[in-house]
Amino acid sequence: MKVSRNELTATLKKAFEGLGFSVGDYQDAAAMIIWSQMHGFDGLQQLQDALPFLNDCLCLHAKLIHNDDHQALLDGQGSSVLLSGSQTVRLACALARQYGSSRVRLDNCHNRRLIIQRLASAAASHSALVAYWVEGTTAIKVSIGPGAKRPDYGRYVVQDAVADQSLLIFAGADLASIDQQFNDEIALGIQTEAYSWDAMVDRYDIMLDEGIEIDESLWYELDTLVARVLVESTDSSRAGAGD
Amino acid sequence: MRSEHNTASKQSYGNRAALPMRPASQVMQLDRLGSFHQSRLSxxxxxxxxxxxxxxxxxxxxxxxxxxxxxxxxxxxxxxxxxxxxxxxxxxxxxxxxxxxxxxxxxxxxxxxxxxxxxxxxxxxxxxxxxxxxxxxxxxxxxxxxxxxxxxxxxxxxxxxxxxxxxxxxxxxxxxxxxxxxxxxxxxxxxxxxxxxxxxxxxxxxxxxxxxxxxxxxxxxxxxxxxxxxxxxxxxxxxxxxxxxxxxxxxxxxxxxGLGMAPFLINHPLLINQWIEQRETALARAVDAGTDGVTSAMLEQFRVGTARVIQHLGEIVTGDSQQNISNGLVRGELQELGQWLVNEGPNIIANHYSWAELVLYAETNWRVETQEVMNTMLIELYPELVDELEEQMSVDEDQHLVPQMSLADLKLLIEDKYDWALAIDFAEPAAQGSFWYRSEEKMEPRLGQTHIDMGMEKQMPLAIGRMVRECFDEICVYMTEFPQQDVAHFILQQPNFSGAISRIQTMAQSHYGDIRENLVHADVLPIHLLRCKLSFFGVSKFDPRSRLWVRNTMFQGAxxxxxFDKPFLDDWQFPIKPVLGATPDSSTA
Structure with a gap:
């Protein structure tokens, strides 16, 4: 079935609210899913994969382990980037404003691909960001300059695969300098996939025009989560609507 | 009262550098928003x-x-x-x-x-x-x-x-x-x-x-x-x-x-701010245009408009006693205005009387609803200054959190922009006497009574004043230990306030900001929220059926x-009973 972006956003916000997310969290989480889906990063599939865990996650956020000037280490506590991603990017941006650039690592987190929307959102506030993480034998690097709307995305071969659930964020005022900072620390392997800005825009335009395809079972699952925020209707409650 | 007006506004048009925009403390009061009528920008x-x-x-x-x-x-x-x-x-x-x-x-x-x-x-x-x-x-x-x-x-x-x-x-x-x-x-x-x-x-x-x-x-x-x-x-x-x-x-x-419209105003604060800012800009332009005095033609147009509103209000049939009383009182004050325009017309022109003086008089002597009717009528006089604002009613609604802002600055921001919220005593039982929730019946928004109705634990986050208060209190506690810290670090410790801070920082940049009302007070009047939005839609003839829903009329007189292919005066606001045969094209279809 197809749904509109606004409709999906409204449903996601209420579904995340049903999962116990607070106002800021459910707004950010809905934005992450929608953006990822509309730009070709399978946001709905990631959501479907994450829902069983989100049901049990107690809405854990990132915990600050260490902060030394421009560097910080966060523990995602096994939770989703839907809950810890905003905190991580915001900390990176705040440290970058204070120290010129920053490097923040979030350990023990999931659904890392969803971080891209947070990068795009932060870039709108004049930050440049690079994100890096490893998924099995491939590494992903996403970069975006200040004011840009859509990022550069690339997949690379990793020589020594590691079971790593961390996410690395570099932030600064301009993309060239933090790219240099990134390259000083990480040697990328051969690029296996690049995803162009134009391709992202094309996907976005098609979905805006025709609607977003969503698996019916996921839609109904979201409906059951939405039901958690609804209140039983009684004669008395109808009086609260003007009867 | 004029000294409170924000003349430092950056609003500008033509060769005018600054306009006398009304302050948010005056405009964003719920009873005033609930007194708005349709305008040329509706x-x-x-x-x-x-x-x-x-x-x-x-x-x-x-x-x-x-x-x-x-x-x-x-x-x-x-x-x-x-x-x-x-x-x-x-x-x-x-x-x-x-x-x-x-x-x-x-x-x-x-x-x-x-x-x-x-x-x-x-x-x-x-x-x-x-x-x-x-x-x-x-x-x-x-x-x-x-x-x-x-x-x-x-x-x-x-x-x-x-x-x-x-x-x-x-x-x-x-x-x-x-x-x-x-x-x-x-x-x-x-x-x-x-x-x-x-x-x-x-x-x-x-x-x-x-x-x-x-x-x-x-x-x-x-x-x-x-x-x-x-x-x-x-x-x-x-x-x-x-x-x-x-x-x-x-x-x-x-x-x-009904209430379904109310959450929209709270959940789209930047859009509502934009609408109100354009309407206020229109009013400021009209008042400013009269700075050097008004012409006899304009005065006559204003007098005719006043008479029309008096007739319009007199023709409204509503079973709501409060609305009837209000319509009667507004009519009385408008009759006073109409009489003054007739009696003093020549002096008004000769003495270079300005709209600003009339607005000041109205603010000092007349009801809020009369003031807003009059403001609508003033806006009506200047289509050439106002109508272009119709293209400015949309806005990017994204809210952005500024993580590098120091908590000290954020605290000052709240004290400055949300002083109205900090002034509410939420310890008073009536201050939290209501809550908003969504019913399982078509997710209809409803208003419940605290500790009486079910569903308080699922209430919608519409109590902006209380949210700001809670956020402010947590910031104060956090700052006792970390006085130099920034928003990003505060949110790591108190992640549930990220939404509140996004809103506060975003709305602080806007001209009018949030609606200044405790929307969970036991005596809250949601009908003001409905009327505000309906006025921007352009409806007329408000007929409240309770404090929770209102009947009205759309496009009456349009x-x-x-x-469409005939000469058009664009003067169908405040519709009045027609006199058959009074217009050249009044034949039956």
Whole structure:
């Protein structure tokens, strides 16, 4: 079935609210899913994969382990980037404003691909960001300059695969300098996939025009989560609507 | 009082550098917002201006109704940038099942506004889904979905009069003002429809807020007038006459608005700020234009406008005693204004009296509602200064958190911009005597009483004042240990306040900011929220049915489709009873 972006956003916000997310969290989480889906990063599939865990996650956020000037280490506590991603990017941006650039690592987190929307959102506030993480034998690097709307995305071969659930964020005022900072620390392997800005825009335009395809079972699952925020209707409650 | 006005505003136009914008502390009070009336910037007014100026062509391509008026109608709309189809289904509805509430599931009429022309296959798809409304699904070719119920007081009466060759009594019509009333107009992507971004960017004819929704209501009015003529002619073809054009113009579309509209104002603060800022800019331009005195022609226009509003308010029939009292008091104060304009006219001109002095007098001596009626009338005088603002009613609604802001700065920001919230004593039981929640019945927003009604643990986050207070208190506690810290670090410790801080930092950058009211107070009057939004829609004749919902009239007095190619004065605000035969084109259709 197809749904509109606004409709999906409204449903996601209420579904995340049903999962116990607070106002800021459910707004950010809905934005992450929608953006990822509309730009070709399978946001709905990631959501479907994450829902069983989100049901049990107690809405854990990132915990600050260490902060030394421009560097910080966060523990995602096994939770989703839907809950810890905003905190991580915001900390990176705040440290970058204070120290010129920053490097923040979030350990023990999931659904890392969803971080891209947070990068795009932060870039709108004049930050440049690079994100890096490893998924099995491939590494992903996403970069975006200040004011840009859509990022550069690339997949690379990793020589020594590691079971790593961390996410690395570099932030600064301009993309060239933090790219240099990134390259000083990480040697990328051969690029296996690049995803162009134009391709992202094309996907976005098609979905805006025709609607977003969503698996019916996921839609109904979201409906059951939405039901958690609804209140039983009684004669008395109808009086609260003007009867 | 003028010294409080924000003359440091960056608003500018022409060669004027700064305008006397009213301060947020005055404008954003709920009772004032609930006293707003339609203006030249209201969405119905701007839509009608656009349709007439661009001479939109509207013709029915299908009018397949039986003798009782049930069946299908399709209208093709040729606007400046595109073609659209208005598809309507007329159904028999047992009067017992006629219900204006959102929880209803049957209606007399259901309709959809679609992009392009509608073929046979799509029409069947719409016939299956549109009558179900929320229980159906449509697709992104549909811009708006709506429904309407006929008026039990006017429809049969008017049909019967026309069938017998008589025009209906104006006084009877004046009591209601419409043949059908709409109970909802859904757009912005609901139920699979086109997203607002698609409408705004790909259908420029409807690129202003709620333009497509307002057009759907306008078309319902157009159909209701054709429908009434048609049913009367079917009933007694040998004697039936058509409605007189002046009476047609006096018919609007009824509207029932309940709490569903209220959360919108809280959940779209940047948009509401934008609407209010444009209206305030219009008022400031009007007041500023009168700085050097007013002309006799303008004074006469103002006097005529005052007399018209007095008549309009006097013709409103409502069972709500408070509204009746209010209408009477406003009329009394406007009569005082009208008398002053007559008696002092020559002196006003000779002494270079300015609108600013009149506004000051009104603020000092008259009710808030009278002030806002008068402000609307002042805006009406200056179309050349005001109308361009109609293109400024949209805004990017993204809220952005500024993580590097120091907590000390954030604390100061809250103390400055949200002083009204910090002034509320939430320890008082009445201060949290209500809560907002969504019912399982169509997710209808409802207002509950704290500790009496169920569902408080699921309340909607509409208590902005309380949210700010809680955030402020946590910041103060955190700062005792980390006085130099920033927002990013605070949010790591208190992640649940990220939404509050995003809103505070974003709205602090806006001109008017949040609505300054504790919306969970036991005595909160949601009807003010409804009236505020409805005033921007452009409705008239407010008829409160309780503090939670209000009936009103849309497009009453507006031009007919057949008027689009005729000279247009754009003066249909505050509709009054017509005097038949008073206009050159007042023949029967």
């Amino acid at each position: 969405f119905m007014r701007t839509l009608v201006r656009r349709m007439v100026q661009e001479n939109w062509q509207i013709k029915s391509t299908i009018f397949d109704l039986d003798t009782e008026g049930y069946g299908t109608a399709v209208y093709e709309v040729q606007a400046k940038y595109g073609t659209y189809s208005y598809v309507l289904f007329s159904h028999y509805l047992d009067p017992e099942n006629r219900n204006d509430r959102v929880i209803a599931n049957q209606w007399d009429l259901t309709m959809a506004l679609c992009e392009g022309t509608v073929g046979a296959e799509q029409l069947e798809f719409l016939r299956t889904n549109v009558p179900k409304q929320e229980a159906g699904r449509v697709d992104s070719r549909v811009l708006v979905l709506s429904r309407g119920n006929r008026s039990g007081r006017t429809f049969e009466y008017v049909v019967d009069e026309l069938a017998h060759g008589r025009q209906p009594d104006i006084d009877v019509i004046a009591e209601v003002g419409y043949l059908y009333r709409t109970t909802a107009a859904y757009g912005s992507g609901k139920l699979g429809m086109a997203d607002w971004e698609k409408v705004r960017t790909k259908h420029r004819d409807f690129n202003r807020p709620f333009a497509a929704e307002m057009f759907t209501c306008f078309m319902l009015r157009h159909f209701s007038l054709q429908h009434t003529d048609y049913v009367a002619a079917q009933r007694k073809p040998e004697t039936a006459v058509s409605l007189h054009n002046d009476i047609k113009r006096y018919f609007g579309i009824g509207n029932s608005t 031009p007919l489709v057949s008027d």
